[in-house]
Amino acid sequence: MSRGTLVYAVQRLLLITFTALVVSSIVFIGVHQLPGNALASERRLNPATEQALLHHYNLDLPWPQQYLLWLEGLAHGNLGESLVNMGTQITPLLLREVKVSVTLGLAAVFVTIFIGMSLGVLAAIRQNTWVDYAASTAAVIGYSVPSFVWAFLLILLTVTGLYAWTGGTIYEDIGWGKIEQIPVPALALGLPYAAIVARLTRASMLETIRQDYVRTAWAKGLSARVVILRHALRNALIPVATILGPLVTGIITGSVVIEFLFGIPGLGQEFVTSILSRDYNIVIGVFTFYAALIGLANLTVDLLYPVLDPRIRY
Amino acid sequence: MATVVPTALELPDQLQVVGAAEELPEQVTLWQDAWRRLKRNRLAVIGLVIIGVFLTTALVSFVWTPYPTWRQALGPTYQGPTLIHPLGLDDYGRDILSRVMGGAAIALSVGVGASMLASAIGIILGLLAGFYRGKIDVLISLLINISYGVPDLLIALILVVLIGRGIQNIILAISITAWLGMARLVRGQTLALREREFVEAARSIGTKNRKILTRHILPNALGPIVVQATYLVPAAIIFEAFLSLLGLGVPPPAPSWGAMASEGYKAIQIAPHIVLMPCLALSLTVLAFNWVGDGLRDAIDPRMRR
Numbered sequence: 242m243s244r245g246t247l248v249y250a251v252q253r254l255l256l257i258t259f260t261a262l263v264v265s266s267i268v269f270i271g272v273h274q275l276p277g278n279a280l281a282s283e284r285r286l287n288p289a290t291e292q293a294l295l296h297h298y299n300l301d302l303p304w305p306q307q308y309l310l311w312l313e314g315l316a317h318g319n320l321g322e323s324l325v326n327m328g329t330q331i332t333p334l335l336l337r338e339v340k341v342s343v344t345l346g347l348a349a350v351f352v353t354i355f356i357g358m359s360l361g362v363l364a365a366i367r368q369n370t371w372v373d374y375a376a377s378t379a380a381v382i383g384y385s386v387p388s389f390v391w392a393f394l395l396i397l398l399t400v401t402g403l404y405a406w407t408g409g410t411i412y413e414d415i416g417w418g419k420i421e422q423i424p425v426p427a428l429a430l431g432l433p434y435a436a437i438v439a440r441l442t443r444a445s446m447l448e449t450i451r452q453d454y455v456r457t458a459w460a461k462g463l464s465a466r467v468v469i470l471r472h473a474l475r476n477a478l479i480p481v482a483t484i485l486g487p488l489v490t491g492i493i494t495g496s497v498v499i500e501f502l503f504g505i506p507g508l509g510q511e512f513v514t515s516i517l518s519r520d521y522n523i524v525i526g527v528f529t530f531y532a533a534l535i536g537l538a539n540l541t542v543d544l545l546y547p548v549l550d551p552r553i554r555y
Numbered sequence: 556m557a558t559v560v561p562t563a564l565e566l567p568d569q570l571q572v573v574g575a576a577e578e579l580p581e582q583v584t585l586w587q588d589a590w591r592r593l594k595r596n597r598l599a600v601i602g603l604v605i606i607g608v609f610l611t612t613a614l615v616s617f618v619w620t621p622y623p624t625w626r627q628a629l630g631p632t633y634q635g636p637t638l639i640h641p642l643g644l645d646d647y648g649r650d651i652l653s654r655v656m657g658g659a660a661i662a663l664s665v666g667v668g669a670s671m672l673a674s675a676i677g678i679i680l681g682l683l684a685g686f687y688r689g690k691i692d693v694l695i696s697l698l699i700n701i702s703y704g705v706p707d708l709l710i711a712l713i714l715v716v717l718i719g720r721g722i723q724n725i726i727l728a729i730s731i732t733a734w735l736g737m738a739r740l741v742r743g744q745t746l747a748l749r750e751r752e753f754v755e756a757a758r759s760i761g762t763k764n765r766k767i768l769t770r771h772i773l774p775n776a777l778g779p780i781v782v783q784a785t786y787l788v789p790a791a792i793i794f795e796a797f798l799s800l801l802g803l804g805v806p807p808p809a810p811s812w813g814a815m816a817s818e819g820y821k822a823i824q825i826a827p828h829i830v831l832m833p834c835l836a837l838s839l840t841v842l843a844f845n846w847v848g849d850g851l852r853d854a855i856d857p858r859m860r861r
Contacts, residue, residue, distance in 0.1 A: 260704040268713070381598075381849075385842035387793045389800055390834040393816065393823065401824050486703075494706040498797050502820065512709060513801050516716055524713065532704045539703070 249555035250544065257536030262315075265529040269311060272521045273304040298324065298522075311525075320526040325518050331526045335508065339530055341417065342496055342507035345430065346538075348423050349492050352431030353438055358474075358481070360435070361442025365477075366469060368447060376439065383436025388495045392429035392502050399425055417505040426503045430495050434488050438481060445480040449473045479550045482542070489538040493531065508534075585778070585855070592854040599850025605843035609836075613660035620653035624810045635828050643828045646818060651829065654810035655836050661811045662792045662840060664722060669729040669791035674784045676730065677737025682768050684738065685745025695742065699735050707732035711794065712803055720806045725798060729791050740783050744776035778855035785851055789844040796837055812837045 295301040298321075299310055314321055323329040364376035400415060416422055449455060450473050458468045497509030504510070508527055515523035546553045583591075593599050616624075622640075627647040634644040642651040684692040711728040718724045748754060749772065757767050798804040799813025807814060812833035819829030 257704070260701055263701055264705050271713075271717075381845060382842065385789070385845050386838045387796065387841070389796070389816070390838055393820065393830050393834060396823060397827055401827070490703065490706065494708045497706065497708055498800055501801055512712070516712055517802065519716075528705065528709065531706055531709065535704050535706070 243554070245555045246544065246547065250540065253536075253540045253543070257533060257540065260536055261529050261532035264532040265315075265525055266308070268525050268528045269308060270304070272525065273307065297327075298322065315529070320529065321522045323515075323520055324522050325515075325520045331523055335511070335523075335526050335530050338506060338508045338511050339534065341505060342493075342500070342509065343534070345423065345426060345496055345500070345505060345507060346489075346492055348427035349430035349434075349496070350489065352424075352427050353434040353488065353492070355435075356431070357435035357438025358442050360439035361481075362446055362469065362474060362477075364439070364443040365446030365450065373443075377443070380436040380439040380443075383439070384433045386433065388429050388433055389498050389502060391432045392426065392499055395425050395429050415503045417503070426499050426505060430492055430499045433495075434491060437484065437488070441481050441484060442477065445477040446473060449477040452476075475549075479546075482546060482549055485542040485545070486539045489542065490535055493535060493538070589778075589851070589854040593850050596850040596853065598846040599854075602843040602846030602850065605839060606847065609659045609840055609843070610663060612656050613663050616653075616656040616660050620650075620656050622650035622653045624649065624653045624657040625808045626650070635826065642832045643826075645815070645829045646822055646826070651815075651832050654815055655812070655832055657810035658812040658815060658833055658836065659840070661722065661805055661809060662795065662837065665725055665729070665795040665805075666788040666792040666840075666844075668722075668726040669733060669794075670784050670787035672726060672730040673733035673787055673791075674737050674780065676734040677739075678741050678773070678780060680734070681738040681741025682745050682773065685742040686749055686764070686768055686772065692742070695738055699739050702732060702735045708794070708797055711798060712801065715798060715803045720803060722805050722809075725795055725805060726791075728798075729794050733787055733791065733794075737780070737783055737787070740779055741776060744779060745772055748772045748775055782848060782852045782855060785844060785848040789841040789848075792837065792841060792844075 292301070299307050302310070311321065318332055320331040320335065323331060323334075360376045360380065364373045364380075367373050396415060414422070415425070450469075455468060455473050458472045463472075496507065497512060499505070500507045500509040501513050508530060511523065512527045514520075515527065547555065627649055631644050632646055632648040634640065634648075636643045640650050640652065642655060645651055645654070680691075680695055684695040710732050714728040714731060715724060718727070754767060754771055757771050762771075795804055795811065796813030796816070799811045800817045802817065804813050805811045815833040816830050816837075819826070819833070823830050
């Protein structure tokens with residue numbers, strides 16, 4: 242890692258911190274402008290208990306003061322306490338959930354890149370044959386079918402289908418905790434984006450395989466595998482890498498729905514549950530985590546560019 | 556990317572005769588030309604036909620559906636497709652065909668509504684940011700950069716919880732993040748176009764900024780804008796389905812496709828048709844819009860000109 246890269250990474254980390262701070266501050270201030278208090282709608286309380294509870298959460302203070310206290314907590318990595326389940330500290334809860342979300346997200350990114358690039362390369366080297374047409378059609382259909390529809394189809398296939406065909410000997414259960422429960426949600430999450438990657442890979446492969454150095458590689462008598470994978474694909478990857486950033490953001494967004502459907506205990510599921518139960522402290526915490534997560538994911542992608550294309554320096 | 560072709564439209568009348576007549580055998584505007592090429596694109600035409608069918612269905616559903624979308628029946632719940640109920644019945648015994656028809660109206664209203672609202676905001680702010688630069692540009696660019704750090708679905712979810720789940724509110728909640736992409740596109744286009752000679756020429760004869768923006772810059776940026784606005788429609792439709800799936804879309808008993816899928820999901824093992832029918836309608840609509848968007852992109856992009 243060169244000095245320039247290091248400076249760039251540090252700058253970006255500062256920017257990520259800033260973004261996370263701004264985002265969570267906006268949400269914090271927005272939520273605290275709501276009429277009534279956070280506890281009012283949940284339970285009927287006698288005034289004394291309510292006062293005690295409000296005091297417990299610092300909700301009896303004016304909001305600028307609450308904001309400062311919250312910032313102080315944030316600086317210590319403390320996101321406060323759940324409003325619904327009293328006594329539940331938010332930071333360790335979200336840290337546990339972020340691991341689940343990241344595991345699912347990485348599996349989905351793997352699915353996206355592997356399937357997308359295989360289809361794209363295949364379509365490019367068999368340009369204008371039925372393979373190309375089939376792969377290209379699959380790609381358009383792939384990105385028009387949203388992730389939750391893939392989820393339903395895959396659930397039908399693996400849960401209901403497998404059970405019926407094998408007479409109940411092999412079956413898949415949706416949920417989380419076992420390794421074999423990862424691929425289905427990861428596929429559902431990754432397939433729409435795999436289609437986009439396939440289209441991009443095809444386009445950039447088509448440009449690369451017409452270049453002189455690829456012709457030279459063929460002329461040297463290298464095997465097709467080496468020419469395609471070692472020579473052409475390497476340069477074809479560069480344009481593909483540019484969409485990795487938006488792709489990561491998209492997968493994180495999609496994971497909210499997928500986690501909800503598959504009952505996966507990740508950040509997305511937590512967000513939906515907490516917003517439905519008006520647990521604003523957790524909502525603010527999840528926003529902070531997501532902002533940091535997306536920032537870090539994009540930074541990782543940006544640091545990958547110079548590896549793929551040495552002409553890029555920071 | 557800019558679709559700046561010195562078309563006959565741009566020039567005052569006297570110049571038209573002298574200028575372009577000899578190179579162009581036939582005078583066609585950019586849009587006539589684009590339309591001609593769009594018609595030759597088979598997938599785009601199929602897409603237009605599918606959109607037409609769903610649009611008609613949606614309009615018809617306002618006055619007539621085979622059965623009322625809300626009518627429940629106790630007996631034949633979960634029933635699969637039959638002759639009198641071609642798409643079957645759902646968990647409350649409601650006719651799914653009628654509900655898919657009603658869902659088309661909701662999906663298209665949300666899709667087209669959000670696309671129009673987001674485009675309007677994005678175009679205006681993008682033009683201002685790109686043309687005037689300065690503070691407004693800094694502010695809008697900052698907003699765009701921050702928005703990259705937050706999943707737009709979360710913002711929409713919070714907003715829906717705060718302002719309620721009516722169809723207008725859903726459109727608003729989607730547009731509040733969707734305009735940023737359009738603003739970025741228009742800003743970039745404006746930045747490039749404002750340096751062009753024809754803008755300089757317009758300015759030199761004392762054209763007011765407002766007129767330069769609306770008569771010279773906007774028409775030349777319109778190609779990419781139309782493409783982007785087309786892609787926004789399916790994105791908004793999927794977005795609404797996401798909200799409905801999570802239980803925060805258009806409130807029941809309105810037959811939103813996402814809500815239908817969400818209800819049917821509970822019974823996916825015994826009656827998969829309840830989930831599959833609305834999903835099929837949704838995917839077809841999205842596919843059609845994507846085909847039309849791709850077709851428009853290829854038709855308008857001057858580099859593809861033959």
